[in-house]
C-alpha cells in the first residue's frame with residue numbers, strides 16, 4: 001500500500017481539516033488525543049501527518065519530506081514556488097483586505113506606508129493599482145500599526161472582522177478571497193499518483209468550494 005505523508009497547518013486549520021476528512025469517511029481519530037505530539041501514523045498505515053506552522057508547510061512539501069501539504073492560500077501567495085496547488089478544500093475561508101482607521105484617505109496623493117505580515121501580497125496589490133507604496137513588514141498584531149502611526153493602512157487577513165472592529169479599524173478594499181488548499185510535491189505526484197488522485201476523489205464531494213470576494 002502507498003503511504004502518503006501530509007504536512008498539515010497546526011491550529012484552526014488542523015481541526016477543520018480533521019473534520020473534513022472524517023466527513024469524507026477517513027477516520028482520523030488517532031489525531032485527537034495528541035497532547036504535544038507532532039507526527040502521527042494512521043493505524044492502517046495509509047497516512048502520516050506532520051503538524052507544522054503554516055509557512056513551513058510549503059518547505060516540507062518542496063523538499064519532498066511531505067508528499068502533500070494543507071495550508072491557506074494566504075501562505076501560498078507569499079511562497080508561490082516549488083509545488084503543485086491542486087485542490088481547494090473550501091475550509092478556512094477568509095479574505096485579504098486593506099484596512100485602516102476611519103480618517104484614512106486612500107485616494108490622496110501621499111505615498112502610503114502599508115504594514116503587513118504579507119509583503120508579497122501587499123506590494124503586488126498596490127503594483128497592480130499603479131500605486132507606489134512603502135511596505136513595512138510586521139510579524140503580528142498588525143492592527144495597531146495605523147492606530148499608532150507606524151503605517152497609513154494595513155494589508156491583513158479578515159475572517160470575522162472582530163479584530164479590526166476591536167481595534168477601531170475598517171475595511172477600505174478587499175483584495176482576494178482565501179481558503180485552504182492541498183499542495184503536492186512534484187516528484188510525489190509521479191511516484192504516488194494513484195494514491196493522491198484517490199484521496200482527492202474521496203475529498204472532493206465534501207469540499208465546500210472556494211469563496212469569491
Ligand code: PRP
Nearest residue numbers: 140141156157158159160161162163164
Ligand atoms: C489573523 C489576522 C487577524 C485575525 C483576523 O491572525 O492577522 O489578526 O486573524 O481574524 P478576525 O477577522 O476573525 O478577527 P491569526 O489569528 O491568523 O494570528 P496571527 O496574527 O498569529 O497570524
